Amino acid sequence: MQIAEPDFSRRLNISLRARVTLIVVITPEEERAVSGIREVCESWDPSRQCIAWDCVGGFSVLVGPKTFPGQSRDPLAALDDMIKTGEDAVVILKDFHEYWNNPQVKRRIRNFSQEFRYNRRTIVILTPATRVPDEIRDEAVIVHFPPPNAAELSADLDTLITTSGITCSLTDGGREKIIQAALGMTLNQARRAFSKAIVAHGRLDDRDIDAIIAEKKDILSASDALEFYSYTETPENVGGLAVLKEWLVLRERAFTQEAKNFGLPAPKGIALIGIPGTGKSLTAKMIADIWHLPLLRLDVGSLFGSLVGESEERTRRALALAETISPCILWVDEIEKAFAFGSGDAGTSQRVFAHLLTWMQDKTSPCFVVATANNIAALPPELLRKGRFDEIFFLDLPTFEERREIFSVHLRKRKCIPAEFDLETLARESDGYVGAEIEQTIIDAMYRAFSENMRRVTTEDILTCMQAQVPLSVSQRETVAALRTWLAEGRAQSASRVTTSRAPMHGKTIALETFAHERP
Known part of the structure; x- marks a missing residue:
């Protein structure tokens, strides 16, 4: 027992x-x-x-x-x-x-x-x-035996602050987030994390939240199926997706004691469905930055073992470890590939999938699940039903405004000044391109300029490289059309704000922009 x-x-x-x-x-x-x-x-x-x-x-x-x-x-x-x-x-x-x-x-x-x-x-x-x-x-x-709770960690932090004599400039919200970040650690691990944060700055303030989160990485060495992501993406580094960003910001304080006292349950998770390259994986990293929570990637392939019952036991251990570290973000990437049922595994994948579904439905710990998927047809219907996710978002081809923003983001990332480029022309000519393809055209243009005596990159370089690339909206026209039809049928919420370039269809909206670079 x-x-x-x-x-x-x-x-x-x-x-x-x-x-x-x-x-x-x-x-x-x-x-x-x-x-x-x-x-x-x-x-x-x-x-x-x-x-x-x-x-x-x-x-x-x-x-x-x-x-x-x-x-x-x-x-x-x-x-x-x-x-x-x-x-x-x-x-x-x-x-x-x-x-x-x-x-x-x-x-x-x-x-x-x-x-x-x-x-x-x-x-x-x-x-x-x-x-x-x-x-x-x-x-x-x-x-x-459970790890220390918030009250124990708070008392230990007070003792450490008193005995060290350092200045504590934590806000009420910052103190709560630091205690949340330490949840799941042993008391000795939490003490070391607090002490290292104090030594790093000579004081304790809200800047130390991320340092405490980073200390949790050592806990994950017990599981090969969980990978800790130390580096996240800020909302400024993710172009577009205004509706999704607003949804996330609205729930930024959802894991606080204040939210519990108000009667709000912790959010369960979101499913990000859409066209490859539209920023689904990037969004998972962005959520961790907005909410200041550790991001764990579940490597489902590592869950499966050769011995009878080994896969199920690995799944239980990985999910139990995620609950220990909670509150956290649990990212399951390309979930439709992870649980593609085969006839040669004696039902192992189905049992692992069933265990994950049951856990998602019944979990009480604040583990926020972010599941991404490209292929709707491969997803079992029971995965997307209400109760397992708070919302299902569809990431469509970026609009004109979003493409202009994406160009600005990636130019700044590569030490270019967006104002020196014709963003209007780039956004117009990139109709039908996803964010990953826009990023690649900028990288290709930089290689072109670098090979010519390291001259400055120009708008013309990017346009030339764009013409040489076949976007996914053309090479996978039928797949993209099927995905967008799925959105039009009202099965998900668009992650982007509706613009004049989109028109209603079947009670929802779907992008009607033409693919300017479509090849015959």
């Missing part, structure tokens, strides 16, 4: 009162776990003895009578010494995961767990390892 309740003290108290004889606590935070167990023993029954054992110091009494005759450092002998404890004692065993492979140790633990059920002795094994031997798993209650 597994316990995943965040209220560790209450659940432990219930287990002790129910005379559970063997409890395995999975946590890397040994010190916090021992402190929690000790507090439960002291508050419930101070006369009840609480004893801790490790392979170096042997036995030490934490609560109750301070004398204990056994001092063995050998695990088998230590288990024998437990007979000398009182019949209502709690014995905390550290380091015992190092002896999981010893059949005598496992047998002795099972024997004691069976014998102790007739009195009030309880064995508590602390381990950082998630794997528990099958022989012991059946006898034990398995508890996943």
Whole structure:
């Protein structure tokens, strides 16, 4: 039986009162776990003895009578010494995961767990390892000790500020975001992150939010399926998509305590559907910047393993880790390719997909899912139904105004001055080009200028390179038309603002701009 309740003290108290004889606590935070167990023993029954054992110091009494005759450092002998404890004692065993492979140790633990059920002795094994031997798993209650909550982190931050004597210039919102950024870390990890931020600036202010977020990257080393993105994109670096940007800014404070007090639930996620190259992946990075939350990319290919049940277990671990790090952005890129069902995998992909769908529907942790897709036909209908996403946005071919903005963004990125270019002509001549293609024409033009004695890039260079490129709206005309028809049928909201170049169709809008560069 597994316990995943965040209220560790209450659940432990219930287990002790129910005379559970063997409890395995999975946590890397040994010190916090021992402190929690000790507090439960002291508050419930101070006369009840609480004893801790490790392979170096042997036995030490934490609560109750301070004398204990056994001092063995050998695990088998230590288990024998437990007979000398009182019949209502709690014995905390550290380091015992190092002896999981010893059949005598496992047998002795099972024997004691069976014998102790007739009195009030309880064995508590602390381990950082998630794997528990099958022989012991059946006898034990398995508890996943939760990381520190916001109140614990806030109190620890106050202690650090007081003892260090530094100046704290955090705003109320900045303090809340720093605590949110530290959620999911162990207490030691959070302390190190706070200390490094203080040392970097000699003070603590709102600038340190991103530094705390970056510290979470180390936590992800436990999962090959999650990749931490340290670098994000600002809204100024993403051209167009005005409606989507407004939607995101409106929910910037959605993960704050103020929003909870107001009665607002944390947003679940969005699906970004549309034409390749229109900025879906860029948008996922932009959301992390606007909301100041860590961005995790789920590599679905890494979820699948060769052993029976391995894929499902990897999926559970990856999603559990994302919940531990929450609040965060979980980005699932090209989700239609990740879960393309095949007949040769014995239903593994379907089971993994079903687990992800169930998690998206039922999750209570503030994990905001951003799913991107290019091929609508490959998406199962149950993925896009209401309840799993707050909104489905369609990223269409950019309008005239958006193309002009995209040209400005990419010219500035490459140290060019947009005012020196004829943006009106570039926007008009790039009709039918997506953002990625516009970026490539600028890069091609820069190579052209660089090869000619590193002269300055001109509008004519970009136009020449544009003429040599076949846009996706031409090479994949049928695919693009099918995607835009899907939008016109009212199945999603346009991520861009409707302009005069768009006209109504079937109750929604669809771009009617012609493709100026269409080839015969």
